[in-house]
Amino acid sequence: MDCTQQTKHIRGTANSQCQLKFVNFESDENHNSHETEGLSKKHLVVRRGKPFKVTLMFSSQTWNSHRESLVLEVSLGSQSERIPVQFSEERYDPHSWSAKIYPGDVHPQSAGIHICSPVRSSVALYRLVVHIKARQSRRSYRVGAFVLLCNPWLKDDPVYIPLDVQIQEYIKSDYGVVYMGTPHLNINRPWSFGQYEPGVLEACLTLLQVSPQHVRDGNKDYIHRSDPVYLSRVICAMVNRNDGLGILEGKWQDGYNDGVKPTEWSGSADILHRWVSSNRRPVRYGQCWVFASVLCTVMRVLGIPSRVVTVFNAAHGNPKIQEYYSSAGEKLDLSKDSIWNFHVWVECWMRRPDLGAEFDGWQVVDPTPQGKSAGVYRCGPCPVVAIRRCCLGAPYDASFIYASVDANVVKLILQGGKEVGRELDTEGVGQLIYTKSIGSDAPVNLTGTYKSKKQKQHGSKRTTQGSTSPGGMSPGLEVSLSIVGVPSVGESISMCVTVTNQSSSPRLLREHLNAQIKDFNSNPEQSFWTTRKEVRIRPGEVLRLHHTIPPSEYESVLAGDDIVNVAVVINDVRTEERFLATQEFNISLPQITIEIKGGDSIQMKEQHTAQVSFINTFTKTLDGAVLTVVGSGLLQGKQEARLVLLQPGQKIEKTVTIMASSAGTKLLMATLSHGNRVVSRSFHKVSVTAA
Known part of the structure; x- marks a missing residue:
């Protein structure tokens, strides 16, 4: 931005008294001091609760501070506040506006004024007017505007975060990583948050101005914008387009020819630019990681520490999910609920005075439009600690988020439309939760911050138990399925089915193994590979059945983002009991x-x-x-x-x-x-x- 702005004389009579000619917003100095360098070329951008300096430059007539006083007026919508300029070296009051001139800041034709906003000021674009008052006259000048953001450096600000490395990562960094795939093989997908791209800050301010809250009552909205809890709820709803002029339209299936396929986005700036340039028509298309990454950009721009978080095997629907399999191991598309291989949301750092200090810290905010919160498609902010403590009544949307990371899964085996077996999986949902490390692309495991129960180590075999026999006794058969190594394109996929006979009787078993292709957020498609065999197992024996799927069997059906669902059903020929074990994994692709x-x-x-x-x-x-x-x-x-x-x-x-x-x-x-x-x-x- 230009370092000086010419004033516009709006009131009063021009005479021989001192006239205001220019205002120097000292942008380089202020942006450096307020850690806002690069956020805007159009506006001065400063942080609340911290002084910033503007220099008034007068016409040839010298300003006489004894005869003429200065009053600043900051306005937001129809609200305004007048701030008398004082000669003082006293500390700033963090709860009110102040404007001070220090000794040495007054010169014959200029005066440097240090302006400080309240630490709980609203995030917005403010207008600034300078009034020069004499005994019998007053002259007023529109001198421009400045943007006020949250201040995570300041202890009194609700978004204060203590460590400088955290601020560098969660506020200043314009680069992030989204983790995708499965717990078996994580894919690091870089993302450019782009907060320093031209026009991004202005797009974020526009987002607030066109929100339903602002359209309904602009003054009320401005007042509430001091609260990061309120800001996060407004922005969360505005990232998706389901309730108005939001940024992104979601799409999870069918074609994307009338827009951009979600996997083709690599940064937020392009999305925000398209939204603004199209007169705020929704950008097509987004999925969870796109929604979350754009939300993270907006929050970082506004000064709220934020990070993108991936939940692997995230449940969507109820705290109890049902899945259906055929007796041959094929997963059936019968459930109204679903488990996504991964789901991405945002954690924002803030204090929660509405809940108490114990709920301060990271809060889940999820902009993917899955359900309504208070009648609007949004989710959160919900304290992560509330999820860990199972405080399901905590605002906002704790029960929904808890189900996402800790639902139980009942897996039913069907034959001829009737249930012939079932398994209960209490640990598969939310078994791994990742975010980017500070200063590194390596992941940090956040699972323990969400779930208090002991987690299984990543990569361990998941064991499922069969249903009990009619007499209520355990059938004594244990089945697990594991993937050997990391499957890579051009190589065979190796699997091992482990069967343990804990009973005192030999058994004749039929093994049915089935593989299907699926998207991360949907049920599998038709099977592309099956095998079956009959085996015998002695009492107390541990039987390991090894299988491979050669490249020729999967290369013609597997695309870059696909995931493989493998299921095995073990059928006891004599008792007709059935035992199910499943795994889902993705394949390492050529680089x-x-x-x-x-x-x-x-x-x-x-x-x-x-x-x-x-x-x-x-x-x-x-x-x-x-x-x-x-x-x-x-x-x-x-x-x-x-x-x-x-x-x-x-x-x-x-x-x-x-x-x-x-x-x-x-x-x-x-x-x-x-x-x-x-x-x-x-x-x-x-x-x-x-x-």
Whole structure:
């Protein structure tokens, strides 16, 4: 922004007395002091409860502080407050507006004024008017505007977070990681929050201005915007479009031809820019990690510490979920409830005076439109500690969030429409909860902050018990299913079914093993691989049955983001009892190589070359291979390379020229697809410094 703004004389009579000519908003000094550098090129951006300096520059007539006093007026909507400018070195009152001139800040034709807002000021764009008052006259000048944000550095602010490394990670960092996939194999998906991209802060302010709360009663909304609990509920609802002019429209199935497929987004700035430029029409399309990442951007911009959190095996619906399987191990699409392989929400840091100090700290805020909270599609903020303590009546939406991480799953085996067996899984839901580490892309396990009971170690075998016999005695058979190693494209998938006969009798068993492809948020499709065999097991014996699925069996059906559901049903031939064990996993995909010539740290507005390549590690030829490269803030549009046939072992590559328009962390995303199916997707982090 310009360091000076010309004033507009709005009231009073111009005469020989001192006239205000310019106001210097001292943007460089203030932005550095308030940790707001790069957030806006249009406005002065400062944090509440901390003084900022403006310099008034007068016309040739010298300002006489004995004859003429200064009064500042800050306004928000129809509300305004007048602040007499005082000559003082006293400490600032954290609960009221103040304006002070220190010794040495007064010169013949200028005066430096230090303005401080209350620590509980509302987050908004404020207008500033300067009044010069003499005994018989008053002159008033509109001098511009400034943006006031929350202040996590200040102890009295409800969003205060104590450690500087936390502020760097959860406020200042414009880069994050979303964890996807399954507990068996996590995928790190980088995300550019983009709060330093031009126009992002202004888009966040617009979001508040078009909220239903502001449209209904602007003055009331402004008053409540001092509270981060209120802000998070408003913003959570506005990230999805289900209740008005929100940012994103969700879609979880069918085609995405009339928008952008959720997996193609890599940053928030592009989404916010599209929303603003389309006159606030919803951007198509989002899914949970997109909703959460955009929410995290808005919260960080407004000064509320935030992080993206992934819950693996998240339940959606009830605290008791039912799943259905055929007697051959095929999962059936019969349940109204569902378990997503992963679900992504946001944790925001704030005090909760409405609940008491014991509930301060991280709060779950989930913008994915799944259900209504007080009649609006939003969820939270709910204290994480309330979930851990099972305080299901805690506001907001504690029972819904608790079910997401701790529901029980009843798995029913059906034959001819009748139940012939069931398993109870009390530990599968929410078995792993991750967020990005401070200063690293490695995950931090948050499971213990949500769940008080002892968790099974990641990677351990899950054991399920069969239903009891008609006489009420345990059938004495234990079945588990495990995946051996990390499945990779081009290699066989190895599995082991372990059967333990704890009874005193031998058994004749029939094993049915079934594999299906599924999306992360839906039930599986038709089976692509099955096997069955008959085995005998002696009393006390532990039987291990090994199976492999060769690449030729899955490569034609498996796409880049797909997950495999495997289930085994063991049938006791004599008693007709059935035992079920299941696993879901994703496959490690071949990587796309992205290299920046000269290194990954570049300067703004300088051209650099990026080399992108992919080698086909599949055993089959890929027809119509397309290598696509995109990068918000680095590239204009898509860059593509195409091959009619990409043979096994063959390379496809693309050279692109990148240039960054703003500082911060940017992402290049490369996708390899064939026949409209994504084969692989890779990301590359680029650090951009100011020239």
